[in-house]
Amino acid sequence: MESFINTVNGIVWSPALVYLCLGAGLFLSLRGGFLQLRHLKHMWQLLFQPKDNVTGVSSFQALSMTLAGRVGTGNIAGVATAITFGGPGAIFWMWMVAFLGASSAFVESTLGQVYKEKINGEYRGGPAFYIERGLGVKWFAWLFAIVTIFSCGLFLPGVQANAIATSMENAFGIAPAISAGFIAALLSFIVFGGLKRIAAFTTLVVPFMAQAYVIFSLVIVFMHVDLLDDVLVLIVKSAFGVDAAFGAIIGLAVSWGVKRGIYSNEAGQGTGPHASSAASVSHPAKQGLVQAFSVYVDTLLVCSATAFMILITRSYNVVGPDNVPMFIGLKDIATGPAYTQAAVEGLMPGFGQAFVAIALFFFAFTTILSYYYISETNVSYINRKLHRPFLFFILKLFVMGSCIFGAVKTADLAWAVGDIGVGLMAWLNIIAILLMNKKAFLCLRDYEKQLAIGLDPVFHPEKLGIKNANYWVGERAEEIRDKERAKLNSGSRQDLEGNVLNVASGN
Numbered sequence: 001m002e003s004f005i006n007t008v009n010g011i012v013w014s015p016a017l018v019y020l021c022l023g024a025g026l027f028l029s030l031r032g033g034f035l036q037l038r039h040l041k042h043m044w045q046l047l048f049q050p051k052d053n054v055t056g057v058s059s060f061q062a063l064s065m066t067l068a069g070r071v072g073t074g075n076i077a078g079v080a081t082a083i084t085f086g087g088p089g090a091i092f093w094m095w096m097v098a099f100l101g102a103s104s105a106f107v108e109s110t111l112g113q114v115y116k117e118k119i120n121g122e123y124r125g126g127p128a129f130y131i132e133r134g135l136g137v138k139w140f141a142w143l144f145a146i147v148t149i150f151s152c153g154l155f156l157p158g159v160q161a162n163a164i165a166t167s168m169e170n171a172f173g174i175a176p177a178i179s180a181g182f183i184a185a186l187l188s189f190i191v192f193g194g195l196k197r198i199a200a201f202t203t204l205v206v207p208f209m210a211q212a213y214v215i216f217s218l219v220i221v222f223m224h225v226d227l228l229d230d231v232l233v234l235i236v237k238s239a240f241g242v243d244a245a246f247g248a249i250i251g252l253a254v255s256w257g258v259k260r261g262i263y264s265n266e267a268g269q270g271t272g273p274h275a276s277s278a279a280s281v282s283h284p285a286k287q288g289l290v291q292a293f294s295v296y297v298d299t300l301l302v303c304s305a306t307a308f309m310i311l312i313t314r315s316y317n318v319v320g321p322d323n324v325p326m327f328i329g330l331k332d333i334a335t336g337p338a339y340t341q342a343a344v345e346g347l348m349p350g351f352g353q354a355f356v357a358i359a360l361f362f363f364a365f366t367t368i369l370s371y372y373y374i375s376e377t378n379v380s381y382i383n384r385k386l387h388r389p390f391l392f393f394i395l396k397l398f399v400m401g402s403c404i405f406g407a408v409k410t411a412d413l414a415w416a417v418g419d420i421g422v423g424l425m426a427w428l429n430i431i432a433i434l435l436m437n438k439k440a441f442l443c444l445r446d447y448e449k450q451l452a453i454g455l456d457p458v459f460h461p462e463k464l465g466i467k468n469a470n471y472w473v474g475e476r477a478e479e480i481r482d483k484e485r486a487k488l489n490s491g492s493r494q495d496l497e498g499n500v501l502n503v504a505s506g507n
Contacts, residue, residue: 002412002413002416005413005416005417005420006416008420009416009419009420009423012419012420012423012424012427013255013259013419013423015255017423017426017427018254018255018258018259020426020427020430021097021101021258021262021268021426021430022096022097022100022258024104024268024430024433024434025097025099025100025101025102025103025104025267025268026100027434028100028103028104028106028107028433028434028437029099029100029102029103031103031437031441032103032106032107032441032444034103035102035103035106035289035292035444036099036102036103036106036292036295036296039289039292040293042289042451043289043290043292043293044293046286046289046290046293047290047293049281049286073159073160073163073337073360073363073364073367074260074263074264074265074303075264075298075302075303075306075363076163076306076337076340076356076359076360076363077163077166077335077336077337077340077360078260078263078264078303079091079094079260079264079303079306079307079310079340080306080310080316080335080336080337080338080339080340081256081260081335081336081415082094082256082257082259082260082261083307083310083311083316083318083339084316084317084318084319084335084339085252085256085318085319086249086252086253086254086255086256086257086260087238087243087246087249087252087253087318087326088231088234088235088238088243088246088311088318089235089236089237089238089239089240089241089243089246089249089250089253089257090238090239090252090253090254090256090257090260091235091239091257091303091304091307091311092235092236092238092239092253092257093239093253093254093256093257093258093261094257094258094260094261094264094299094303094307095261095299095300095304096257096261097257097258097261097262097265097267097299098261098265098267098295098296098298098299098300098303099300101261101262101265101267101268101295102267102292102293102295102296103292104267104268104430104433105265105266105267105268105272105288105291105292105294105295106288106289106291106292106440106444107288107433107436107437107440107441108127108268108270108272108273108291108429108433109272109273109276109277109287109288109290109291109292110284110285110287110288110440110443110444111127111130111134111273111284111433111436111439111440112125112126112127112129112130112272112273112274112276112277112284112287113125113276113277113279113281113284113287113288114130114134114284114439114440114443114459114461114466114469114472115129115130115132115133115134115468115469115471116129116277116471117129117470117471118471118475119380119384120380122278123277123278123279123280123471124274124277124278124377124380124381125273125274125276125277125278125377126148126270126273126274126277126374126377126378126381127141127144127148127270127273127428127429127432128141128142128144128145128148128378128381128382129141129277129381130273130432130436131144131432133468133469133470134436134439134468135432135435135436136468140428140432141381142382143428144270144378144425144428144429144432145378145381145382146378146382147421147424147425147428148270148271148374148375148378148425149375149378149379149382149395150421151420151421151422151424151425152271152371152372152374152375152378152421153371153372153375153395153398153399153402154398154399154402154421155402155417155418155420155421156371156402156418156421156422157368157371157372157399157402157403157406158402158403158405158406158407158409158414158417158418159406159414159415159417159418160364160365160367160368160371160403160406161179161180161183161364161368161402161403161404161406161407161414162406162407162409162414162415163336163337163360163364164179164183164360164361164364164365164407165179165180165407165408166334166336166337166338167337167338167341167353167356167357167360167361168357168361170337170338170341170353170357171341171353171354171356171357172354172357176407176408177407177408179407180403180404180407180408181404183365183368183403183404183407184400184403184404186365187365187368187369187372187399187400187403188396188400190369191369191372191396191399192396205362205366209359209362209363210297210301210302210363212359213302213305213359213363214301214302214305216344216355217305217306217308217309218305220308220309220312220313220343220344220347221305221308221309221312223347224312224313227312228308228312231308231311231312234311235307235311238250238253239253239254239257241253246318246326246327249318249320249321249326252320252321259419261299261303262422262426263418263419263422264298264299264303265294265295265298265299265303266298267295268426268429268430268433269422269425269426269429270425270426270428270429270432271370271371271374271425272291272294273291274373274374274377274378275370275373275374276288276290276291277377282456282457282458282459283443283446283447283450283457283458283459284443284459285443285444285446285447285457285459286447286457288440288443288444306340309340309343309344310339310340310343312343313342313343313346313347314329315329315330315339315340315342315343315346316329316330316339317329317330317333317335330342337356337357337360340356341353341356341357344356368399368403371399372395372396372399375395375398375399376392376395379391379392379395439464439466442464442465442466443459443464443466446459446463446464459472460472461473
């Protein structure tokens with residue numbers, strides 16, 4: 001079984017997918033005039049805009065939900081895995097796929113907003129929705145939905161649960177079976193509460209833990225700031241095959257850097273648009289820019305913090321082809337969160353392992369919540385035709401079962417299964433956004449034009465020739481009319497009250 005999974009993983013993550021991820025990111029960056037740089041300041045400002053109506057969630061809540069999926073095991077265990085099998089140079093390629101992937105994140109999240117729907121009082125959207133409405137290829141949309149349900153509902157939660165169980169066992173000696181039961185119990189409490197409970201939990205936890213982890217990492221880096229230059233040189237030289245020790249594995253550096261970069265920041269993978277579609281904004285490009293910023297937070301901040309701690313303290317191993325050791329900094333320690341725990345524990349005995357375990361628990365658990373929400377959105381998509389409410393209950397059981405199974409199985413098997421899910425989604429979604437990128441950049445140009453003349457941009461798809469954006473020409477238009485009526489009624493009441501006061505005072 002394990003041999004079969006590894007074979008499938010190798011097929012899905014062939015060099016073709018690696019080059020597709022990098023090539024798509026570069027193409028979309030050029031098409032958008034490197035929007036990830038031009039609008040960096042504006043991205044930050046958009047985070048704090050209030051939501052546009054009472055139905056959806058705010059941009060910040062949507063960002064937190066997206067980061068819940070992005071900031072997870074990949075930021076701690078995934079970085080360690082990239083270094084082990086790709087050398088220090090893999091970190092450079094993680095940075096590269098994040099920088100270029102910010103444009104991919106913009107395109108997919110903008111399209112998610114354009115073609116979102118309101119289902120049972122909640123906004124839903126994602127690749128399945130924009131593939132059906134934007135491309136008009138229903139079988140492709142259903143294929144993505146089914147692949148995503150299995151990937152996020154069955155394959156990927158086990159990776160996160162495995163990392164939690166491993167780190168808890170390392171730090172506190174807690175048996176994986178106990179961790180599995182606790183994860184399943186807490187998960188059931190939150191997912192049965194719906195979208196608002198998931199948004200509330202992630203909005204509270206993710207920003208706090210991400211800030212705490214980055215600040216803590218910076219403290220460690222500054223304690224060894226004299227070594228930082230050497231680490232940066234090592235990363236760059238290894239990335240281009242110049243370093244004497246790791247020059248022979250440049251291909252693995254690129255491959256593992258891209259693979260773990262995509263797993264971590266999810267740019268182009270198709271998961272981000274699900275949460276971003278739930279945001280209530282006046283223009284799709286707003287949320288697209290917010291989601292582009294989230295890629296920076298994930299990889300350039302959190303992943304970099306982990307990489308610097310591991311490399312500065314030399315708490316890592318590197319193996320070449322056929323698992324031949326190339327560098328041994330840790331003995332008898334499995335690849336994964338233990339690398340980061342060892343790095344911090346060596347500097348702060350009695351504290352480091354516990355801190356990383358707690359941080360990883362929150363990162364990974366919120367990622368599991370994000371996976372559930374993504375799976376639920378795709379069940380909602382197919383349930384528009386099937387009308388089988390019990391599918392949501394089955395999904396909840398699948399996610400909890402995946403967590404229990406993943407927590408007690410080996411890390412290698414959990415990662416291999418998770419990689420298959422990520423790779424399949426990336427193949428399907430990147431093809432879709434390359435075919436549909438013109439519509440996303442029409443939205444960007446429209447947004448920039450309105451912004452340039454001092455307006456708060458409002459989206460009118462019919463003016464851009466974008467069809468099937470049903471929410472924006474139907475329910476959204478009605479919401480705008482309701483707002484205008486409310487303003488008029490409020491103004492009429494104020495005038496009436498003013499007249500009454502004037503009469504009462506004899507004026």
